[in-house]
Amino acid sequence: MTYCVGLKLNEGLVLLSDTRTNAGLDNISCYRKMFLWEEPGERVIAIMTAGSLSVTQTTIARLDEAIDDEYADETTSIMRAPNMLRVATIIGDTLCRTRREISDQCRDLKQQASASMIVAGQRKGGDMRLFLIYPEGNFIEATEDTPFLQIGEHKYGKPILDRVVTPETSLADAQKAVLLSMDSTLRSNLSVGMPLDLAVIRNDDCRVSSQRRIQDGDPDFAEMSATWSAALRDSFTKVTL
DSSP: OOEEEEEEOSSEEEEEEOOEEESSTTOEEEOOOEEEEEETTTEEEEEEEEEOHHHHHHHHHHHHHHHHOTTOOTTTOTTTOSSHHHHHHHHHHHHHHHHHHHHHHTGGGTOOOOEEEEEEEEETTSOOEEEEEOTTSOEEEOOSSSOEEEEESOTTTHHHHHHHOOTTOOHHHHHHHHHHHHHHHHHHOTTSOSOEEEEEEETTTOSOOEEEEEOTTOHHHHHHHHHHHHHHHHHHHHOOO
8 A cells, every 4th residue: 555645735735655565464565656757947747656556657657658759749748748737637548548458457367456646746837736636547636625635545644634734834834744644644554654755846946846755764754753742642631521
């Protein structure tokens, strides 16, 4: 399983993913689930993935292949698409086609292959946008009422986002929010694991403004987790019925 979360704020986009992939308790691996493309100053696109690794890896490979194709145009390449809506459509179509092909191959084994993606980015002159793409290729978009999207094992990390995240949240506070959301998930579900990939895209930068890989044992993350746990315990003792 996995957990990925994306926030769309007035100041920019904040994205976080884990890297654990498991096919049973004795087959746990580490794979990147955040992918970034940029033409600095012109456009930036980020994808985070959850679900069948065969589906997600093939979909990403096909998107890369389309970018490098000498006959690529705005209908086939995410780096030539005129806007983020078209980017989401290209990715959705590619994901849907790949899922169907792999599911057909697995039919005799009575297995289903499925995956979902979070797509975020901005093109120069356009708005930042954040989409959740379903296995069928259709998608929804983050709004002011719901400025964050999640895929994978999302239920443990959702409560803190519901309580603290609004479009006005600063990028600094947003990074704390997604990391604490991930910390809650790590504590409650063994199928989500370190290291973590964190990326920030400032509004109108049209590039990856900052990115970081957080390894297991990272002192800053450990201190944040311990401080949050202590604060929760302290608040719990003060609550009366």
